[in-house]
Amino acid sequence: MTTFEAAFARHLNPRVIYDQLLDHESLTRDELSTLTGLTRVAASASVEHLVGRGLALPVETAHGEGGPAARRYALTPTAGYVIAAQITHGNVTMAAADLTGVLAAKLELPFEDPDDAASMLHRAVLTCLDTAGADIARLRRVVLGSPGVIDPRTGEFAFASLLPTWKHTITAELRSSLDRPVVFENDVNLAAMAEARFGHGQGVRHLVFALLADGLGLGLVINGRLRRGRRGWAGEFGYLPVPMPVPYVEVDGMPNSAHQLASVPAIRVVSEAMGFGSDTAVAVTTALAASARNDATAEAFLDEVARRAALVVSHACLLVDPEVLVLDGPYLAAGGDALLDRICVAVARISPTPVRLALAEVHDEPILRGALQTALEDARETLFAG
Amino acid sequence: MTAVTFDSSGAALARAVFNALLDHATLTRAAIAELTGLSRVTASGIVDQLIHRGFVTHVGALASNTGGPSARAYALSDDSAYVLGIAVDGYRIAIMTASVTGHIVSRHEEPIDDDEAVSPAVERAVTNEFSKLNAPLDKLKYIVIGASGVIDPTAHELAFAVNSPSWKSNLAAQLRRSLRCPVAFENDVNLAALAESRFGAGANVPNADGSRADDMVLVWLDEGIACGVILGGRLYRGAAGWAGEIAFLPAHVDGWADFERGTQSSRTTTLQRAIGSRGVVALAQGHELDPDVLIRHAAATSSGETHDALEAGFTELARRIALAVAGPAFVFDPDLVVLAGRTVRLGGERLLERVRQELAAIGPAPARIALSETGPDAILTGSMLLALVRARDELFEEQAA
Numbered sequence: 001m002t003t004f005e006a007a008f009a010r011h012l013n014p015r016v017i018y019d020q021l022l023d024h025e026s027l028t029r030d031e032l033s034t035l036t037g038l039t040r041v042a043a044s045a046s047v048e049h050l051v052g053r054g055l056a057l058p059v060e061t062a063h064g065e066g067g068p069a070a071r072r073y074a075l076t077p078t079a080g081y082v083i084a085a086q087i088t089h090g091n092v093t094m095a096a097a098d099l100t101g102v103l104a105a106k107l108e109l110p111f112e113d114p115d116d117a118a119s120m121l122h123r124a125v126l127t128c129l130d131t132a133g134a135d136i137a138r139l140r141r142v143v144l145g146s147p148g149v150i151d152p153r154t155g156e157f158a159f160a161s162l163l164p165t166w167k168h169t170i171t172a173e174l175r176s177s178l179d180r181p182v183v184f185e186n187d188v189n190l191a192a193m194a195e196a197r198f199g200h201g202q203g204v205r206h207l208v209f210a211l212l213a214d215g216l217g218l219g220l221v222i223n224g225r226l227r228r229g230r231r232g233w234a235g236e237f238g239y240l241p242v243p244m245p246v247p248y249v250e251v252d253g254m255p256n257s258a259h260q261l262a263s264v265p266a267i268r269v270v271s272e273a274m275g276f277g278s279d280t281a282v283a284v285t286t287a288l289a290a291s292a293r294n295d296a297t298a299e300a301f302l303d304e305v306a307r308r309a310a311l312v313v314s315h316a317c318l319l320v321d322p323e324v325l326v327l328d329g330p331y332l333a334a335g336g337d338a339l340l341d342r343i344c345v346a347v348a349r350i351s352p353t354p355v356r357l358a359l360a361e362v363h364d365e366p367i368l369r370g371a372l373q374t375a376l377e378d379a380r381e382t383l384f385a386g
Numbered sequence: 387m388t389a390v391t392f393d394s395s396g397a398a399l400a401r402a403v404f405n406a407l408l409d410h411a412t413l414t415r416a417a418i419a420e421l422t423g424l425s426r427v428t429a430s431g432i433v434d435q436l437i438h439r440g441f442v443t444h445v446g447a448l449a450s451n452t453g454g455p456s457a458r459a460y461a462l463s464d465d466s467a468y469v470l471g472i473a474v475d476g477y478r479i480a481i482m483t484a485s486v487t488g489h490i491v492s493r494h495e496e497p498i499d500d501d502e503a504v505s506p507a508v509e510r511a512v513t514n515e516f517s518k519l520n521a522p523l524d525k526l527k528y529i530v531i532g533a534s535g536v537i538d539p540t541a542h543e544l545a546f547a548v549n550s551p552s553w554k555s556n557l558a559a560q561l562r563r564s565l566r567c568p569v570a571f572e573n574d575v576n577l578a579a580l581a582e583s584r585f586g587a588g589a590n591v592p593n594a595d596g597s598r599a600d601d602m603v604l605v606w607l608d609e610g611i612a613c614g615v616i617l618g619g620r621l622y623r624g625a626a627g628w629a630g631e632i633a634f635l636p637a638h639v640d641g642w643a644d645f646e647r648g649t650q651s652s653r654t655t656t657l658q659r660a661i662g663s664r665g666v667v668a669l670a671q672g673h674e675l676d677p678d679v680l681i682r683h684a685a686a687t688s689s690g691e692t693h694d695a696l697e698a699g700f701t702e703l704a705r706r707i708a709l710a711v712a713g714p715a716f717v718f719d720p721d722l723v724v725l726a727g728r729t730v731r732l733g734g735e736r737l738l739e740r741v742r743q744e745l746a747a748i749g750p751a752p753a754r755i756a757l758s759e760t761g762p763d764a765i766l767t768g769s770m771l772l773a774l775v776r777a778r779d780e781l782f783e784e785q786a787a
Binding site for chain 1 (some may be wrong): 446563593595601613615617622623624625626628629630631632634635636637638706709712713714716717718719720721748749750
């Protein structure tokens with residue numbers, strides 16, 4: 001075999017077999033050959049390769065009446081583990097899963113002392129592994145989701161809104177104390193991954209996830225892969241200069257920026273001024289009920305919210321042109337399809353792109369799910385790299 | 387994930403041999419095997435196939451350095467196949483012919499005065515060129531036409547154009563019929579970005595760590611404005627060909643009427659109206675300046691009044707360009723943003739410097755910006771490049787079948 005051909009046999013074929021075993025409970029060599037299009041010999045060699053590395057194993061099967069059944073193979077669940085976490089103000093949710101994606105442990109911890117972050121996260125990882133019954137040597141990837149900008153070149157925070165003291169060293173500290181691969185990942189990017197894999201992004205090549213919350217953020221999943229940008233700043237579109245209503249009441253943050261237009265604090269200013277109170281989700285719900293009774297103020301408020309959201313969202317439409325643009329955030333979730341329809345109308349006035357706008361579909365811990373999925377995909381990738 | 391079998395890798399192997407010869411001009415069979423990682427038997431078989439198909443010729447012998455018999459040397463044939471790059475706007479058509487090996491054979495340009503003239507102009511140029519080359523027309527393998535408008539990324543046809551003269555909708559079909567060759571449209575700014583990435587600032591302005599600027603956004607500031615987006619070294623068009631169409635974006639500019647009914651703002655327009663060439667002219671007139679004087683930041687007289695007007699106008703010009711750059715810079719965070727088009731050619735380094743200052747005021751971590759290094763033939767070069775890539779893809783797919 002040539003080096004070119006040998007490279008296929010060593011890396012690509014086992015990967016193809018592995019992916020089939022991920023999708024099925026167990027398979028015979030014949031079934032694997034049929035599913036992958038590999039010859040039976042090549043499929044068998046790859047199965048042996050996976051068994052030899054402890055990644056797959058023969059499983060017990062009931063014998064049929066007419067003689068011994070063909071041996072079936074499955075992935076070895078205990079071959080490796082990943083850990084993922086969602087870190088927010090005051091709270092850490094952490095989970096461990098085996099390489100087949102089955103959840104093995106989950107815990108929640110208070111998180112109060114930023115100066116203690118590295119050792120607290122270190123202890124949490126060990127506790128999580130212990131609960132899962134996994135040895136740290138089997139830990140293949142740790143993905144920690146947090147707000148902030150993480151420089152992909154160093155793995156460290158360039159900008160940490162949650163914990164300013166994390167800057168520059170937290171990743172290195174954890175990598176050295178655990179001696180395992182650890183990455184921090186921007187929380188909006190992880191929610192985008194969750195939406196790409198389990199929500200509106202299934203079967204879609206390019207997805208943009210737009211979070212309009214206390215801050216604004218975009219997550220870009222292009223050709224199925226997360227794009228972080230050269231320095232991790234991709235999607236930080238709160239800074240974008242946009243036309244502002246005249247006059248407007250400034251909230252904390254850059255003046256004349258998208259943040260001043262469509263963040264929760266900015267919408268709160270509008271809501272309070274129009275008499276709908278300080279909770280933007282409640283305000284939108286109230287206004288929708290009132291607009292059903294033809295309340296003119298409610299109509300005006302909803303149109304203003306939709307117009308502001310549309311103005312920032314249309315930037316993503318015209319720059320990225322995704323198939324689907326997923327919106328999330330407190331007032332958007334509260335507004336549901338009724339508000340989304342108004343936003344679609346307002347977007348169409350600005351952008352002629354044929355984008356599909358949708359509300360986020362993954363509601364159950366999207367950041368944690370995105371972190372787990374990212375950790376699993378990265379870990380599986382490294383199994384067959386090099 | 388689909389299985390990769392050895393049979394279907396034949397085309398990939400032939401491509402690998404072709405690329406090795408592209409990079410090294412002249413090689414022996416042994417050297418080809420070594421460079422591609424193929425066995426000598428496999429490599430030799432592929433060389434024979436490529437000779438048979440006319441892509442490779444025997445060009446002499448290389449002296450052996452071990453004292454043994456000299457080895458036969460091979461090279462790509464320049465005359466095996468050709469591609470055409472075309473750039474067309476309302477005023478002129480430019481046509482570039484290149485061999486499939488990437489050598490530019492000719493460049494032809496003529497003014498066009500009406501829509502009817504476009505298709506005959508291309509046919510005439512092709513006929514002349516191929517008779518000069520003494521090559522049959524079936525050696526023409528691919529044509530890419532660069533034009534303004536949104537191009538459907540799968541059909542390669544015009545999907546949307548602000549001004550759509552009839553040639554745009556008919557040209558590809560006519561050329562396909564008369565020249566019997568695949569014809570694809572591509573957005574002109576996308577093609578300029580492709581050329582910039584290969585031969586311009588994208589190739590010449592590396593990242594701080596020395597790596598290539600593989601994520602690059604070209605911001606085109608001319609009569610129209612748009613971005614060409616290169617991600618991972620490849621053209622990114624978006625789901626429907628709309629990626630980078632920033633002309634439609636709302637922009638905040640003093641003295642403009644509402645862009646949309648019902649808005650509370652009285653200073654909103656689109657980026658196209660703010661910084662397209664007409665917007666720049668309007669800006670200059672607003673300051674009682676000649677547009678070129680404004681862009682060059684160079685007045686003949688230096689009266690205090692002119693100086694103040696020039697400063698104010700130039701700052702506003704830079705601010706509007708920074709608005710156009712901010713979107714792609716914050717959404718993609720590319721390695722490099724390249725400014726191109728007539729406005730930037732005139733403004734040069736002085737304008738670039740002022741844009742940098744304005745961009746720094748918009749937000750943290752401003753993108754690295756450079757001026758285009760491709761010159762006025764960027765669109766034409768880009769269309770030729772894309773035609774080369776597509777032609778090679780088709781040639782080697784055909785071989786696998």
